[in-house]
Amino acid sequence: MSAHVPVHVHGSWRRPGPATRRLGLTVAGLALAIGATFVLEPYRAYQVAIVAAYLCATAGLTLLVGRGGQLSLGHAALMAAGAYGFGLSSNALSAAGASGAVRLVVPLAAGVLAAAALGALLGAAGARLRGPYLAGLTLAVVVAVPAITSTFSRTLGGDRGLWIEIERRPDALRPWVGAEQWQAWVAITAAALVLLVLGNLASGSAGRQIAAVRDDEAAARLAGIDVTRVKVVSFTLSAAAAGLGGAVLAYVTQIANPGAYSLVFSLFLVVAVVIGGLGSLAGAFWGALLLVALPEATTSIAETLPVSPTLAQRLEGNLALLVFGLLLIVLMIVAPRGIHGALARARGALRRRWSARGPAPAPAPVPEGAAARAPTTG
Amino acid sequence: MDHFLHLLSSGLARGAVFAVFALALVLIWRAARIVNFAQGAMAAATTYVAFAVTTATGSYWLGLGAAVLGGAALGFAVERGVMRHVAGRSPLNSVIVALGVVMVLQAVLGIAFGNDYKPMAVPFSMEPLWVAGTPLLSPYDLYVLGAVAVLLVAFGLLFTRTSVGLRMRAAAFAPETSRLLGVPVSRMLTLGWALSAAVGALAAVLVIPTELGLNPHATDTLFVYAFTVAIVGGLDSPVGAALGGLAVGVLLSMVTGYLGSTLAPIAVLALLVVVLIARPSGIFSARQVRQA
Secondary structure, rough: OOHHHOOOOOOOOOOOOHHHHHHHHHHHHHHHHHHHHHOOOOHHHHHHHHHHHHHHHHHHHHHHHHOOOOOOOOOOHHHHHHHHHHHHHHHHHHOOOOOHHHHHHHHHHHHHHHHHHHHHHHHHHHOOOOOOHHHHHHHHHHHHHHHHHHHHHHHHHHHHHHEOOOOOOOHHHHOOOOOOHHHHHHHHHHHHHHHHHHHHHHHHHHHHHHHHHHHHHHHHHHHOOOOHHHHHHHHHHHHHHHHHHHHHHHHOOEEEEEHHHHHHHHHHHHHHHHHHOOOHHHHHHHHHHHHHHHHHHHHHHHOOOOOOHHHHHHHHHHHHHHHHHHHHHHHHHOOOOOOHHHHHHHHHHHHHHHHHHOOOOOOOOOHHHHHHHHHHHH | HHHHHHHHHHHHHHHHHHHHHHHHHHHHHHHHOOOOOOOOOOOOOHHHHHHHHHHHHHHHHHHHHHHHHHHHHHHHHHHOHHHHOOOOOOOOHHHHHHHHHHHHHHHHHHHHOOOOOOOOOOOOOOOOOOOEEOOOOOOOHHHHHHHHHHHHHHHHHHHHHHHHHHHHHHHHHHHHHHHHHOOOHHHHHHHHHHHHHHHHHHHHHHHHHHOEOOOOOOHEEEEEHHHHHHHHHOOOOHHHHHHHHHHHHHHHHHHHHOOOOHHHHHHHHHHHHHHHOOOOOOOOOOOOOOOO
């Protein structure tokens, strides 16, 4: 994958630099998504908010796994840290009589900080570990979430969860903007912020350092990279993004409960980033979309099947799990670069066919074979 | 003091099961350099096999046998059908594919049996026996300890005294050389998976009826405990797995007995973090660096 880092020509005044272009793209996407909420029904706007919340988490996870080579099965726990951080501070501010933007921004920041702190701890423990060891450690964290919430049930609400007093939309907007629509705006803005920060980071020198550490630690160390620092920082950033996702989810659903951040949900996040294509922020979007769309589709399929009510109920809970599991196995064997990789490959093939028809003679068959084989690395 | 002795002895009994489950992880690690994240779900599936057979025939022992045979078959199927196709790529890929197997198995179990808890019968009483006025092990605990001891001795003999065991060790440690010397390396790998899954199946049938309860997600915590045992003991060391299993079993028993059962997963997490930070190569392992 490292061989495909695009080379940008710096110093050219006619084309904007990649950072400016990314900012422009993000602002355009933000405006488009916010505009779209005006034509959506309230339930669809709610779903848009959920997708945006998931996108925060999948964007952080895809960079951690795809670029950093660090597999975390604990991102649901990090989202839970964000959700509880949001809930506790939002409730505390409400009890203190605060209202207005403070009661939205401070809890969101508290969620990010809570997840980042947990992420820094895990990153420090995981900095000496690789692959299966880090995965096992993060798995232990996510399995311990229900135990933690019931141990501190007086603060965290135990199995039933923590109800959250939230700041609703500003009064001035009330005539024009629905409640779900406003929540979608908050969620979309958060996701855009995450994409902007992580996108700039991944394409800059920090991204190259992270990839260098993944590919060869000894070589990275020789090149003067502080391997431990890079690993801890990338895990912390990924955790912060997941924490923002959890905080936004808590804002949208007004509850933080352990059942929502189970091991199965953590596995769903991994599936989402694998389906989207490991390391790709665009893929993180596809994955987040699928996490909302597929369970809904399988539920409606289960409802239409002519089976007994018991079986229908069992299918409803498990069909999405089955489809995601099969997708994960098949994709990892057949197309490890996911949807985004498949799209990129299709685009490349089209372009090659196009240029073969053009005036310039097609290149010798050697580069085509090399290009077709290269993406399977990493 | 009575309470302490009771917790210690029952902790050893449950630790023996963790040791066996961790041994199954160590078997695959030594054969293929893979931590089998699907082992928990595979063991849950075979425990449902035991449940179904025992319900149909009324015999606990037929159920136990069916679970062990089913485990071997499932290990064979997972290795040939799935894991073989990602071998040799990045270690992350094999972990992720194993997670796919977890999801498929849990979904199939949920669809076939439902997500609610199923009651499982055990062949011996779980009431502790009283020795000199102190409650110690129950007959079921003694049965578990006996089964584990037989299994460990059998594995020791298999790996040190038989030619199949020698070939399996050779295939795991020097695949290229073994192939040159005529060892069917790929078949040995499949055999390792089948053996490991059978061992995992036995451990799950022993422990699920007593404390976890039969449910498609019952083995999630069991896997975490076994992973912790393997890390404490060192993934390369079967003896480490046995000792680590007993240590983790006693720790869990003490935490549950004195502080409450909800704290058990937190105690295991704390132990895992401490060992990974202080001694990442495992307490009983001689290897230096923990890198896959």
